[in-house]
Amino acid sequence: MTISKLTLRGSARLKEVDKCKIVDETSRRRRHRKNMEILEADNYHEDPHADLVMSKKIPKFDENLETRTRSRKKEKNPEYYQAKFRKHILQLLEEDRMEAEITGRYSYQDLVAEDTDHPARHFCAVCGFFSQYVCLACGMRYCSIKCMDTHMDTRCLKWTA
């Protein structure tokens, strides 16, 4: 949906807010999860050369290193170990948890730090300074009229909910 900033000015904007349904807790949590996924990603964009495949031998070994004791015939194709491994990280975590339960030892899961005791601080979702106002529709925060306008035009969840 495209709504220009102009149409949202003044009373028009207030009317828009009235029409928007309030984003429920589930959607807000989904938004948070999606944000966290972006923050944990190795890359944001797609592989620009996804078709590029690693050659069997790693290119450009120094010629004079060929004399090393390592026998050439033992060198495995780069995909060999991946094919042998075939485990997802979540599978590894689960295996660790189960092994730990059986033997009563500490596991990866046990080490995760507890929740903080401190109250959350609130920041403007637009400019990053402290904020006092909450978007009624989506629960994000802003600090000023200017930032509210930007928020309404951009990341406010009311459009996607």
Add this chain to the structure above:
Amino acid sequence: MFGTRKYSGEGFSTSRRDSQTTEFKPHMANRKYERHKSKRLKQDENPLPGTSRATKSKLRTEKIFNVPVYILDNGGYSAKVGLSTKDTANVVPNCIMKVKSERKRFFIGNQIDECLDLSGLYYLLPCEKGYVTKWNVQKPVWDYIFNNVCPIEENPVIMTQPPFNFKAIQEITDEIFFEEYEVKAIYRANPTDFAYYQYNCNAKGDKVPCIIIDTGFSFTHVIPYIDGKKYYKAAKRIDIGGKLLTNYLKDIISYRQLHVMDETYIINQVKEDSCYVSLDFKEDMKIAGLQGESNTIIRNYVLPDFNNIRRGYVQKPEDSSVPEGCQILRLNNERFTVPELLFHPSDIGMDTMGIAEAVVKCIFNCPEKYQSQLAQNIIVMGGNASFEGFGERLYKEVRSYLPDHWKVNVYKPENPITYAWLGAKSMSEDPKIKSLLVTKEQYEEHGPHFTYERFSDWLQAKKEDLDSSPMVEVKPTTESVLLKANFSRKDLFGKYDPDLEENSNNEQKSEILDTGFSVFTNPNESKNITDDTSRSSKSSDIISEGASQSVSSDSANKNLDSEVFICNTDENSSCTNAYPSGLNMLDTYDFDIFNQGFV
């Protein structure tokens, strides 16, 4: 205990531009050594001829193995690699990269230096959540490192692995190193284990309880060490690392001014060059909100154009000229709200506690008699520790949570990124390393299970005393066991320890330490350890509470570091306590294989 030099505001941290540099400064370290050389010789009972540090350590290493040890700190973003005869590690990107401008090739590790245009760089990283899972990435990078960066010959290998490194991962690692690379012997431990060794090898054999904070690319660990072992009950992991910080900076810059979501590589450099940890967050927010010259935080960052400028840089505040054709980022509160996440994950809606809070909780989860000592030995390492202000902020926050009469010390190594490598190097010079290595023959005889058990100290870290409570209660995964705090009568592995009980009431803390050399017992003697350890912190940064004390070169010389520790080491003595891992050392292994294999 490390150093009582009062924090003066100077020299704690290198300048922002330097804060991420991984260059070693040998002149700093060596100069100090040279100064004490003559005196040290008089005291050294078995002086070796030709005693510059380098030659001596080389001699020692070669006496053990005849060849240098190959040391690899395999981080989630960069590998730190080098032979034990070298002063410092090579830092190599532990990834394969593709760039938009080059559609025919990959860039493996530091091959990226050959690439002219780094825009739109795409990462293939070997790790997920800090654990190697993508072997089709890790293996080529290792191949590259072992062939081109630092060639391996007949060297034994010491390498790092993350805590809980899973069995399947260790098995593949063994297969690669023993079967394909045909490495003669291997030892693996966590980066913090090596840091612990490094921190303690300056303290004449006494193992000081300490808390090590390793904050890297994938996550942050807060791990207490007591009596040479990790105290798992109080250890914590915060799932925030350098990757998340870079992505967060990318996100807010893209939203506020310039779309840079595809420029992880460049924004990582922006982060390294311009971000810092605020010492007074509210105040900095106030300053960043000001207009004009009173805003002392705002900076311009000149982005690289990959024509004239290969790496971006922070413009000096007075310089407002824009190089032709260059794009500028305006960085204001971004400079400190990004690293702030390490201390307040809740700022982006995460529920978890921040580093300082975790350190304090960690201290209080440890047995009471160790608590004040732990507060005096807080060590920070890993890439995020390089942020300007990181150590000071941690000190300030931890200080504010703890009782006033406790001392608090935060120790930041000169180079937090290569500190684990340095620790592994020191360990490689200790004869005891022989009993830690697993040889190819042992691997072939006993199989991968053998190495897994030898290198995984967490296998010994039992939650409850199984003898006194035969019913093993299996806890749901969500419940943290760390909250339970009645542990005073039991040691790490749940054994009843009457000493713990008796000494818990502020007894002389020297009794905690293993042997002689009383520390903290009375003010006069504690001066010794202070001077001694202040030497260990040469050209490093210490924030310390307490009276400022000048370092007397005489007494600094008196308790000389690892040299003494190693020379006095009885090779046959049990080293269970001497090593960070909680493994049962088997001293009876036949290590002749080394002497035959490495001649």
